[in-house]
Amino acid sequence: MSAPLHFQTIAELSAKLAAGQLSAVELTQAIIARTKAIEPRVHAFNSFDEPAALALAAASDTRRSAGQSSGALDGIPVGLKDVIAVAGQPLTASSKMLANFVSPYDATVTQKLQRAGAVLHGRLNCDEFAMGSSTENSAFGPSSNPWDLTRTPGGSSGGSAAALAAGAAVATLGSDTGGSIRQPAALCGLVGLKPTYGLISRYGLIAYASSLDQIGPFARTVEDAAIMLGAIAGHDPRDSTSFKTAIPDYRAELKTRRSPWKLGVPKEYFGAGLDPEVGAAVEKAIAFYRSQGCEIREISLPHTQYCLDTYYIIATAEASSNLARYDGIRYGHRTSAAKDLLDVYQKSRAEGFGDEVKRRIILGTYVLSSGYYDAYYLRAQKVRTLIRQDFLNAYREVDALITPTSPIPAFKLGEKSADPLAMYLCDIYTIGVNLAGLPALSLPCGFTQSGLPIGLQLIGQPFREADLLATAHSYEQAHGWNTQFPSL
Amino acid sequence: MINYEAVIGLEVHVQIKTHSKVFTRVGAGFGHEPNTLTDPVVLALPGTLPVMNKAALDAIIKAGLLLGCDIAPVCKWDRKQYFYPDSPKNYQISQYDQPICLGGSVEIELPGAARNLMGEHKKIPLTRIHLEEDVGKLNHHATDSLVDYNRAGTPLMEIVSEPAMQTAEEAFAYLTSIRNTMIYGGISDCDMEKGQLRCDANISIRPVGEKKLGTKVELKNLNSISYVRDGIAHEIKRQLAVVAAGGKLVQETRDYDGVAGTSQSLRSKEMAHDYRYFPDPDLMPVHVDEGWKAELRRACPELPFDKQRRLIADYQIPYTITSVLIPDRALSNFFEATAQLAGMGRSQAVGNWITNDLLRELGAAKLPLSASKISAANLAALIQLIDAGTLLNAAAKEVFATMFATGEAPVVIVARLGLAAAPTDTGELEAWCRESIAANAKALAEFKSGKDSAINAFKGPIMKAAKGKANPKLVDETLRRLLAEA
């Protein structure tokens, strides 16, 4: 018996659309109905445009009946994290600062998805300006984890994970600066992919930390992630950090058999702070790969202990600069209590930003300020080189790395919100990947005894997403974790 | 009593003439309706990213080559951070510790002893030239200010001199030389009224012989070339007066009011700056290789002062003519083309015709040289006709006026208007006149009876005999003299 429509995959639904067993309008209506049913409990969306979604779905059906379908994503409802611009739609970054902002332009990924025929139905909740690991920093309230509504879906792309896990979208996009796709994917039982830095255009993605940010998909299966990646990857002349590289057919590549791989297990990722249930599930996954003929080798990433500090210097420095544009002058929140220009700046920003954003702006401003630049920012950039070198050295021995995604499963809403450092520690296994610019994905590898999803992280080599997806696919094919759905 | 000397360094901003902005492709330009030259990048909308403009890089490297700078093999982009409403991102993309051009110098000419004498030349050393983006424009009103972002993102070069000038005249000459060089290179039109060339000056005074620099005052808003001279002269005088009165100079920024000829300290409440420069993660570095430099070097024109020296040497024309020709690259090129066609010994005449007559006509018609209908070949031909004695000076002026109006070749005009000088043999002309009178008794009778126009009847056969080359005026005069005798 197949799953209800709202829990089916892109692969399944696109086959039905192609066979004429389902129309895009019917599918979109089903997703809208599901969204209305779960949204009061999950709060995954910041904005939802039902008429626009239905119009896009109708256009998809018209294309299909004219024999001009655009492919696997044509007619598929896809949600975007509310940091990705869609012309004519709100773009808030879950901040009071942009509560009333409407984007006059499209992000490059938006245009690519539209060209692929996707039905972009809503913009998804996240931590304010993508800063956080729980969505509790959203100015519009947190999202809940569909597996346990008292818990966080993770963050910062928590809404993207929660909406997909709850059946309110068929796939979603998030952004990942320090783990913001992979950690919520792990906490919500989904596949989440952070591509190599430069594979996906950042044009139209609200910048948090420019040298680390990367857009990526959430999907129910590795195959769906491959379909999504194929739709959004590729060089963009509007992003100077975008890489010119051939984009393979990721979906077709899944079926190309990879010879048994050498997988590295970085010992630093299995130390103190790792939840035993998570550790056990990851060990089982490692055993599976060994059983498939993969060589498993323990390796060391000796600068791992410095990742968090390096990240918080680089990310906050870039953020303090990237967020200077939110000043209440050209757009965004402007205080009503300004006596003069300085007031417009100081009060608009004080009123428009939440605590975590303010903390990171202050930290970032401090590490760049006169007299501290060398000790903090420049030093962090050098340590970043060492961290990157660790990974490149590992890849001389192994083809990919296997680690837990998050040290712990989904935690209770409110549990860590008073302690920024404890919250930052949620990202210890994901941050190094961003500093090194590597591709990595999280995929489900089991559940805790209390029924919370556990995620496995596979870290690949630059621009070799096809290998990474194939490695994940072989595990997924042998396990059925993604055939279980939260009951709500 | 201590003698003081002034030390002046200039920071000159030059807008680069490109079709699109420096980090996005919306059009760049002056004089458009407010906020019509923006796009999401210019307005720093959430999610936007910069992309370099190749032409702006070409232009600054070319400027560096023209001024003898070292072109850095690698340069990068930094964010200069400060909050101001004309700066949409609240940081300006600029170059901090790795500018694209280092060193170099600007050759200047100081005023000569007399107008017709070349002044002393010297070289003012440069510190650096870097590329950055211009900011928007604030329009101040009684109770608020309005922001127009059309100018924001226009490519802007900052040319920084060493503190190596001593007088306002030197600063004036420095700016003039930069302007001429940039115009020659096609890098900028340097129209100060349009803000394409802007200048801030750092001025201090110190006892003569002292090596250490004195307290520096930054003088802003030197918005025209004459304000640069006047403002700096005023500031030096002010500093000398403060010191003479036993006062102490303070490091400050002062605003020069060119109309009133006064300056005042900018005492805004602004907090002390900390620009927090750091490398812009959205942009990649620029690598300049020898091939790229060579390509741009080939596109570099001869520098204005080099050209001036060459014109004086090769064409033997006076300094005064070159000082009119040189600031205008097209005009000096027109001179050279004409002089080469006109031939040896006629260069001064060419210079005179261009700097006197052509510029006067263009000025009266309010036309640029590019709209002139007079070709170098035609002007050269005119001068050759004069030189050959075919055209008398008064007639030549008339031919020139017609050339300016119609663009025709001088020979065509001369023929049509019959302006050619008479054959040198006036005896021959007189003989033709006598023959014509003798052959037409009827016209003679009519003329004698008072019908003045009857004289025209004699002219046809004379012109025919002269093959059209008789000077009509002379023909007329000769006929009247002979008719009076007849």
Add this chain to the structure above:
Amino acid sequence: MSQPAELNIDRVAELSRLALTPEEKTRFAAQLGSILGHIEQLAKVDVSGIEPTAHAFPLNNVWAADVAQPGLAVSAALLNAPAQRDHMIVVPKVVD
């Protein structure tokens, strides 16, 4: 390497253009103090001779040809403006 001094929250808030309440200043200073304490361990890393990484995959000479393209209509440019007049953004009088 010089030992970083205490975070001067007033000065940094001023540079960041954030009007913080006294309570926020105290709270943020304490929270950031513990984060900075954690960050201090970076001082132990030997980075001599190590080049800084600005981009994970450095490219160079990424540019576009100088061809002007249409921009935003004024109405779109000012779509989100908090205050506008005569097609321009209104700000409190700037004293410079």
